[in-house]
Amino acid sequence: MEQGIIFDIQRFCIHDGPGIRTTVFLKGCPLSCAWCHNPESKQQNVQLSYRENHCVLCGECESICPQRVHHLVNNEHLVNFSLCTGCGKCIESCPVSALSLIGKTVTTDDIMDIVLKDADYYRASGGGITLSGGEPLFQPHFALALLKQAKRGRLNTCIETSGFCREADLRSVSEFTDLFLFDFKLSDEKLHRQYVGGELSKILKNLSLLNKLKKPVILRCPVIPGINDTQSHFQAIADLSVLECVQAVEIMPYHTMGAAKSLNIGREYLLNVPPADPETVKLWKSELLKMRCQKLME
Ligand code: SF4
Ligand code: SF4
Structure with a gap:
């Protein structure tokens, strides 16, 4: 039986895909976003x-x-x-x-024992299981095994991903995934490397793969004041939203929750940026509408 390392599991989630869901947070991430709100997810080990x-x-x-x-x-x-x-x-x-x-090591059965406790709620609401992180595809075999097991139990399945993963892994899990919640943080390659710690081109290639595979995607875009709140970045979001696979675009505020958590694990939180206030988020949503983005989420 496949084993993996998780750092949290949350029941009754309503923002991680359709309906009522259980979100499983897998530990480990290949990126180093300066604004990471789950810094405890970066390292794969306990x-x-x-x-x-x-x-x-x-x-x-x-x-x-x-x-x-x-x-x-x-x-x-x-x-x-x-x-x-x-x-x-x-x-x-x-x-x-x-x-x-x-963090703790668990088997797929350990996870499914918890997830299936709420099967009635998933059936009534169209919900299911969401894999989050960290980057769930940093543990590709474990993620795939979980998704397969969830599908055997007829659950709706979502993955929250940075898109920074091996193409082969994305292809394998896509067969068992109903919806991808796909991050899009920065549209400039140089800034992306600086603030996110990985190539944007790889992420865009993977988004294009999901489009080719006709897998539904919700683009999730944080507003980070002073870093990505620019016309050109939001134009890039509007341009991506025309992809057939993109069902919706979600604009969300950056918050500073990661700062305190970083201290607790002995990491420095270097980003000195205030959280995005609701007015700023509203403003960028209206800019996106002017850019003819038809898929903006409320
Ligand atoms: S700090 Fe020391 S005692 Fe505590 S978990 Fe680490 S090695 Fe063990
Ligand atoms: S020194 Fe502080 S952290 Fe260590 S055992 Fe005592 S109260 Fe706990």
Whole structure:
């Protein structure tokens, strides 16, 4: 049976595809978006999280950790995240739940046991299962096995993807996927490499593959003030929206949720950009309408 690493599973989701859904978050992503709202999804293996504002400096973790990850110096708790092997000993010893491990290894059966609990809701609402991440296709065999199993259970299936994956993997999962929620973040190749950490051309090639395969796509486009809120980027969105596979275009605000989560896992959050306010999002939606984008979602 196929195994994979997930970092969350959320039931009763209503924004990750049609109807009521269970969203499974697979760990690991080949990209490094500066605005990532799930920075804990980037690394594929299990990792330590430390909430500084919960810590009472008792020193239990320092005594128990075999890797010397924790150091209490002058009333300060220093954490060397890179040394952690994920053994979990410090988590059990912490009296105030300041420590936790992100990610766990599961089988497809483990996931489907949870997903199928809500089968009645999916049937009534047209919902099902959504694979998210991270990038779900960073674990292609696990993603494919999950989708196949979901289809055997007659569930509706969606994937939330950056489109930055191997063409062969996208082709394989497409057979078992009803809808792709496909990110489109930047339309300039140079800026894309700088802020997203991968080639835009690869993503566009994969979008064109989905078009060829006639797989339904919703384009998901974040508004990131000062980075992609330009006429040329929104014109590129309007141009892509004419593809036959694109059923809808969703414009969403960038938010800064990733900043606090980055701190907890010892990563720097370098983007110093305020969240996109509702007025800005509204403005770009109306610009898209002027550009004759017919598929804008409310
Ligand atoms: S999980 Fe294990 S290795 Fe990592 S910090 Fe805690 S005790 Fe140390
Ligand atoms: S065991 Fe928990 S409360 Fe005690 S020092 Fe470590 S993180 Fe802080």
